[in-house]
Amino acid sequence: MTTNALTIADLKEQARRRVPRMFFDYADSGSWTEGTYRSNESDYAKVLFRQRVAVDMTDRSLKSAMIGQDVSMPLAIAPTGLSGMQHPDGEMLGAQVATEMGIPFTLSTMSICSIEDVSEAIGGKPFWFQLYVMRDKDFVANLIDRAKAANCSALVITLDLQILGQRHKDLRNGLSAPPKFNLNSMLQLVTRPRWCFSMLGTKRRTFRNIVGHAKSVTDLSSLSAWTAEQFDPHLDWKDLEWIKERWGGKVILKGIMDPEDARLAADAGADAIIVSNHGGRQLDGAPSSISALPAIVDAVGDRMEVHMDGGIRSGQDALRALAFGAKGVYVGRPWLYGLGAGGKPGVKRALEIIRTELDTTMALCGERDVRNVGRHNLLDPDIFQSRRA
Numbered sequence: 001m002t003t004n005a006l007t008i009a010d011l012k013e014q015a016r017r018r019v020p021r022m023f024f025d026y027a028d029s030g031s032w033t034e035g036t037y038r039s040n041e042s043d044y045a046k047v048l049f050r051q052r053v054a055v056d057m058t059d060r061s062l063k064s065a066m067i068g069q070d071v072s073m074p075l076a077i078a079p080t081g082l083s084g085m086q087h088p089d090g091e092m093l094g095a096q097v098a099t100e101m102g103i104p105f106t107l108s109t110m111s112i113c114s115i116e117d118v119s120e121a122i123g124g125k126p127f128w129f130q131l132y133v134m135r136d137k138d139f140v141a142n143l144i145d146r147a148k149a150a151n152c153s154a155l156v157i158t159l160d161l162q163i164l165g166q167r168h169k170d171l172r173n174g175l176s177a178p179p180k181f182n183l184n185s186m187l188q189l190v191t192r193p194r195w196c197f198s199m200l201g202t203k204r205r206t207f208r209n210i211v212g213h214a215k216s217v218t219d220l221s222s223l224s225a226w227t228a229e230q231f232d233p234h235l236d237w238k239d240l241e242w243i244k245e246r247w248g249g250k251v252i253l254k255g256i257m258d259p260e261d262a263r264l265a266a267d268a269g270a271d272a273i274i275v276s277n278h279g280g281r282q283l284d285g286a287p288s289s290i291s292a293l294p295a296i297v298d299a300v301g302d303r304m305e306v307h308m309d310g311g312i313r314s315g316q317d318a319l320r321a322l323a324f325g326a327k328g329v330y331v332g333r334p335w336l337y338g339l340g341a342g343g344k345p346g347v348k349r350a351l352e353i354i355r356t357e358l359d360t361t362m363a364l365c366g367e368r369d370v371r372n373v374g375r376h377n378l379l380d381p382d383i384f385q386s387r388r389a
């Protein structure tokens, strides 16, 4: 029962018990030594708040805006691939919860439910779409057009996955969507019968943004070959021009970890960037996102919005990032754990946990309006000073 969960860690344990190992591990893993994945989470503990007292705490507000769009709190669901394998129709359920709660949902290119599935699930209301730039430019152009037609209100372009960081667990578990039938996968599936039965109830079990849309991908056997060769290692800043032009709306560049790249993103005309190391799944040895954030805010925070993700497991973590100057934060694994633990109510529970913690922590810092939170709320705002450039 996800309603029993008091923390994101509780939801993670519930998801571990419900979801077959290959999909649970797909979420709970980082590249190579997983060092960056771990520091993404642990570095938050270094950031201490200033506790203030005897401040009127009534009438608090978490309402804010991200890229000019009103949000009930400055937190969005991050794009995550294969979410429909944590729970049937996962992306549709996540989008429904986000829409009901008044926060953005970002759909991954590598989702199980398609752009059109998600749009239909939320009655044509706006959501955000994350784009991977593939070699097949006709396919990319078509994805952009489909996102526009589905009323997507921001394009999140991921820049840190031109080549794949290796996650050992995925190789060992034989990850695939849907699972291939062999001894390894069968052993993982037989211990999760509830998941197996629930999956029989949906037709959405593979990459529906791709199958039937990309040239020569008509079935599953050609799909794995296609994805392996499709991420475009040529991608550079110039490629963004035609994408921006074709899209014609708000653009968020995801995967920025260096002030120099942040300046280039501002020069490229981004509306926002996401300080992100892909949840520790790409460059193992990169700094944690929270430690990279202050220098990037200092470098470009007056030119565009700076958002961030990575390691947020509580409202306290979210508030730390907002205090450093992030205008919005995203959660990846917390929503996936909620989804795996209990479908739609599980996602709702994950977001409610973070919202309540954020609200209470803000109050105990002596703030009533999340838009007023800043470095004055931190005991040592220069804790990551050595990272500044």
Ligand SMILES: Cc1cc2nc3c(=O)[nH]c(=O)nc-3n(C[C@H](O)[C@H](O)[C@H](O)COP(=O)(O)O)c2cc1C
Pocket (backbone or CB within 6 Å): 026, 027, 028, 040, 078, 079, 080, 081, 108, 109, 110, 130, 158, 254, 276, 277, 278, 279, 280, 281, 309, 310, 311, 312, 330, 331, 332, 333, 334, 336
């Ligand atoms: C299972 C999983 C799949 C992901 N898939 C994508 C993806 O398809 N596109 C993308 O831009 N980022 C992807 N990410 C990265 C997330 O968008 C986000 O940067 C990261 O999860 C944030 O860290 P957190 O999980 O600690 O909150 C993925 C992350 C996870 C955990």
